[in-house]
Amino acid sequence: MLAMNYRGPYRVRVDEKPMPQILHPEDAIVRVTRSCICGSDLHLYHGMVPDTRVGMTFGHEFCGIVEQVGPEVRNLKVGDHVLVPFNIACGKCHFCQQGLFGNCHEANAQATAVGGIFGYSHTAGGYDGGQAQYVRVPYADVGPMVIPDWMDPDDAVLLTDVVPTGYQAAEMGGIQPGDTVVVFGAGPVGLMAARSAWLFGAGRVIVIDHLDYRLEFARVFGPAEVYNFREIDDMAVFLKKQTDSLGADVCIDAVGGDAAGNALHYLFGTKLKLEAGSAIALHWAINSVKKGGIVSIVGVYGPTGNMVPIGNVVNKGITIRANQASVKRLLPRLIDHIKAGHINPKAMITHRVPLADIADAYHLFSAKLDGCIKPVLLPNGQ
Amino acid sequence: MTKQMVDTSKIPGWGADADPENDPTYPIRHIEDQKSRGLTWTRPTQQIPNVEILRSIEHNRLPAVIGTSTPPSGLSGAIRRYAFRRSESDWLHWLLLMGADRINVVEGVVEDLTRGKVPNIPGEMGARAEWQHNKTGFAVKAGATAAIAAVLVAAIRGRQSEKSVSPAAPAEPADPDKALFIPY
Ligand SMILES: NC(=O)c1ccc[n+]([C@@H]2O[C@H](COP(=O)([O-])OP(=O)(O)OC[C@H]3O[C@@H](n4cnc5c(N)ncnc54)[C@H](O)[C@@H]3O)[C@@H](O)[C@H]2O)c1
Ligand SMILES: [Zn+2]
Ligand SMILES: [Zn+2]
Numbered sequence: 001m002l003a004m005n006y007r008g009p010y011r012v013r014v015d016e017k018p019m020p021q022i023l024h025p026e027d028a029i030v031r032v033t034r035s036c037i038c039g040s041d042l043h044l045y046h047g048m049v050p051d052t053r054v055g056m057t058f059g060h061e062f063c064g065i066v067e068q069v070g071p072e073v074r075n076l077k078v079g080d081h082v083l084v085p086f087n088i089a090c091g092k093c094h095f096c097q098q099g100l101f102g103n104c105h106e107a108n109a110q111a112t113a114v115g116g117i118f119g120y121s122h123t124a125g126g127y128d129g130g131q132a133q134y135v136r137v138p139y140a141d142v143g144p145m146v147i148p149d150w151m152d153p154d155d156a157v158l159l160t161d162v163v164p165t166g167y168q169a170a171e172m173g174g175i176q177p178g179d180t181v182v183v184f185g186a187g188p189v190g191l192m193a194a195r196s197a198w199l200f201g202a203g204r205v206i207v208i209d210h211l212d213y214r215l216e217f218a219r220v221f222g223p224a225e226v227y228n229f230r231e232i233d234d235m236a237v238f239l240k241k242q243t244d245s246l247g248a249d250v251c252i253d254a255v256g257g258d259a260a261g262n263a264l265h266y267l268f269g270t271k272l273k274l275e276a277g278s279a280i281a282l283h284w285a286i287n288s289v290k291k292g293g294i295v296s297i298v299g300v301y302g303p304t305g306n307m308v309p310i311g312n313v314v315n316k317g318i319t320i321r322a323n324q325a326s327v328k329r330l331l332p333r334l335i336d337h338i339k340a341g342h343i344n345p346k347a348m349i350t351h352r353v354p355l356a357d358i359a360d361a362y363h364l365f366s367a368k369l370d371g372c373i374k375p376v377l378l379p380n381g382q
Numbered sequence: 383m384t385k386q387m388v389d390t391s392k393i394p395g396w397g398a399d400a401d402p403e404n405d406p407t408y409p410i411r412h413i414e415d416q417k418s419r420g421l422t423w424t425r426p427t428q429q430i431p432n433v434e435i436l437r438s439i440e441h442n443r444l445p446a447v448i449g450t451s452t453p454p455s456g457l458s459g460a461i462r463r464y465a466f467r468r469s470e471s472d473w474l475h476w477l478l479l480m481g482a483d484r485i486n487v488v489e490g491v492v493e494d495l496t497r498g499k500v501p502n503i504p505g506e507m508g509a510r511a512e513w514q515h516n517k518t519g520f521a522v523k524a525g526a527t528a529a530i531a532a533v534l535v536a537a538i539r540g541r542q543s544e545k546s547v548s549p550a551a552p553a554e555p556a557d558p559d560k561a562l563f564i565p566y
Contacts, residue, residue, distance in 0.1 A: 007487070007490050007491075007494075007501065007506055008486075008487030008490060009487070010506075010507050011487075011501075011503060011506040011507055012506060013501075013502075013505070013506045023429055023432070023450060024426075024427065024429040024446075024447050025427050026426060026427070026447070047483065047484075050476045050479035050480045050483065051462065051479040051482070051483065052483055053451070053452040053454075053458075053483070053486055054452070054486045054487055054489065054490035054493075055451075055452045055490065056451050056452050057451070072427065088447065090426050090446060090447065092423050092424055092425065092426060093423050094419075094420075094421075094422075094423060097423065098411050098412045099410075099411070099412050100410070100411060105421075105445065106425065106426060106445045106446040106447060107445055107446075107447050108445060108449075109435050109436070109437045109438065109441065109444055109445050109448045109449075110435075110436055110437065110438055110466075111438050111440075111470050112438050112440040112441055112470060113470055116445075116447070116449070122436070122449070122451075122452075123479075125448070125449040126435070126448070126449030126450065126451050126452070127449035127450075127451060128449070128451040138429075138447040139426070139447060168410075171409070171410070172410060174406075273480060302476070303470060303476055304473055304476050304477075305473075319406055321406070321407070321410065323410060326410070359505055359506050359507065359508045359510075359511075360508045360510050360511035361508075361511075362508055363507060363508020363509075363511045363512060364508065364511045364515065366508075367508075367511075367512070367516065367519070369511060369512075369515035369516050370511075370514075370515040
């Protein structure tokens with residue numbers, strides 16, 4: 001089969017690889033119909049995540065047809081078209097039992113702090129991912145869900161990660177009716193966070209980025225007030241002026257460790273790797289939220305440490321809430337929202353690319369060329 | 383199970399103000415569904431690893447399901463094994479893994495070459511997309527790459543000519559398609 005093959009920072013290609021095998025009685029093998037590239041993949045692509053091994057296949061946002069099931073799989077059958085949450089979760093452990101499917105304890109040998117994630121380095125379990133024609137899906141009865149007949153597969157594939165992640169970002173914000181919510185980052189995750197903030201009753205939604213084409217999209221898709229941080233002198237002062245000088249009720253970090261906008265963080269985090277990525281968006285979030293406010297983090301950082309103004313978290317009495325999204329927990333609600341027409345995720349898809357062109361797709365998405373918001377790979381044709 | 387060190391029933395007022403509603407994690411965590419504490423759940427079947435798995439020392443047992451992509455190998459693998467003697471809380475654990483990742487890239491190129499495959503590095507870096515959508519960027523990177531290549535060639539030639547006392551040949555114009563790309 002053909003599969004993405006990581007060769008080192010900024011270098012990916014497609015190669016012939018062996019077919020995945022059933023290795024556990026709860027496994028399934030899925031033939032991939034759609035597979036996205038995610039902002040999270042860019043952290044791997046940029047060489048920021050420790051234990052990213054040459055030869056691995058990335059890809060944690062995919063849907064496909066069940067080709068084969070292990071002897072303990074009960075709910076799925078061969079031929080089902082399923083969407084597969086990015087979290088690998090057992091459904092039985094202490095964490096899964098509480099709906100913390102992003103924090104399963106039975107899916108990642110290499111680390112306890114992260115659950116298992118498809119195609120996301122050995123730090124997230126060492127699973128080959130779905131940017132391939134076929135993929136091994138562990139715990140097939142827990143995560144995967146048959147795509148409803150009426151649902152567009154383009155919406156289904158976005159339900160595997162960015163839609164629930166953006167929604168959970170807003171949910172963790174504890175948004176109260178009328179609250180002012182600031183979302184840092186106008187990528188697919190930030191866009192969904194802005195859209196979801198309204199579902200929780202926000203009174204005002206502000207989106208910050210530096211890419212005008214994405215801000216323009218956010219202005220309509222959110223809909224949101226949008227600002228380009230390159231035109232803002234001091235983020236905390238600016239946002240306080242926007243919010244009766246007290247600060248926002250809720251700030252959401254939908255950027256993570258690849259943040260632009262600060263030379264010091266760029267040097268320490270992105271270049272020298274002395275920090276686990278550049279934490280400038282989180283810094284802005286902490287300093288722009290009001291006292292007693294909530295900072296919700298879904299942006300991804302490495303496992304070491306970051307320079308953030310933790311003293312201000314104490315002094316301002318800020319609550320920080322953060323997690324990998326628990327996709328399975330949120331799916332039923334989000335499917336309702338799609339059915340009711342409250343959200344239209346597929347509008348974010350800008351590029352549809354054959355698997356063979358994966359190197360170009362990664363570069364396009366990473367360098368933000370050609371108005372790229374969300375690229376979808378088609379590993380088995382249309 | 384956590385050992386109960388103090389008999390809380392003897393503490394005056396213990397739990398008097400416990401309020402399940404006062405839970406900033408709700409609805410992310412469902413404490414009411416937390417049936418047990420500790421490693422006490424009914425486990426899934428244990429997958430038997432068919433490749434070498436490096437296990438975090440913070441795990442007291444192998445998780446039931448494991449990923450089997452790209453087992454550790456070569457020098458990078460040896461460094462990874464060493465890194466896994468330290469916990470996830472130890473900075474060195476991660477720094478060693480990052481170092482191993484970089485060495486692994488060189489091993490990857492060597493592996494390609496020994497299989498008779500010369501990696502098309504500009505292609506792997508999306509040079510075609512850069513050419514189509516960012517002509518200036520493409521020109522700058524190709525120019526910089528060619529310049530570095532020319533300097534390297536000149537330096538090597540210079541050294542050789544010092545030894546052989548033959549007149550230094552002019553540096554060949556570097557072909558940007560064959561030259562290494564600079565990461566953007
Ligand atoms: N927690 C989870 O479960 C989860 C799931 C998916 C993605 N993520 C993370 O969410 C983040 C966003 O993902 P994405 O797919 O939208 O990525 P993306 O790269 O498409 O978007 C990130 C956006 O942030 C912008 N940006 C950069 N620096 C900024 C700054 N200082 N302030 C404001 N905006 C800035 C970029 O221009 C870009 O538009 C990533 O870190 C990703 O890893 C987390
Ligand atoms: Zn993702
Ligand atoms: Zn679990």
